[in-house]
Amino acid sequence: MPLYEIKLKELRKRARLTLVELAERTGVSKSALSKIETGESVPRIDTIVLLVIFFKCELADLVVIHK
Numbered sequence: 001m002p003l004y005e006i007k008l009k010e011l012r013k014r015a016r017l018t019l020v021e022l023a024e025r026t027g028v029s030k031s032a033l034s035k036i037e038t039g040e041s042v043p044r045i046d047t048i049v050l051l052v053i054f055f056k057c058e059l060a061d062l063v064v065i066h067k
Contacts, residue, residue: 003066004063004066005063005064007062007063012033026050028051
C-alpha cells in the first residue's frame with residue numbers, strides 16, 4: 001500500500017469539472033493533472049497548494065496519508 005494518495009479525481013468529479021476545465025481554471029496542464037490522478041506523477045508542492053486553494057478544501061481532503 002502506498003504511503004499516501006492524491007484524491008484529485010474525487011474532488012474534480014465532485015466539482016463537476018473535466019480535466020480540460022480544471023486545467024483551464026488552474027493553469028496546470030491537462031497532462032499533468034491526468035498523471036496526478038492516475039498516480040503516474042507526484043505533484044509538486046506548489047501544485048498541491050494551488051489545488052487546495054482552487055477547491056477551497058483542506059490539505060487532508062486532497063492528500064490522504066496511509067498509516
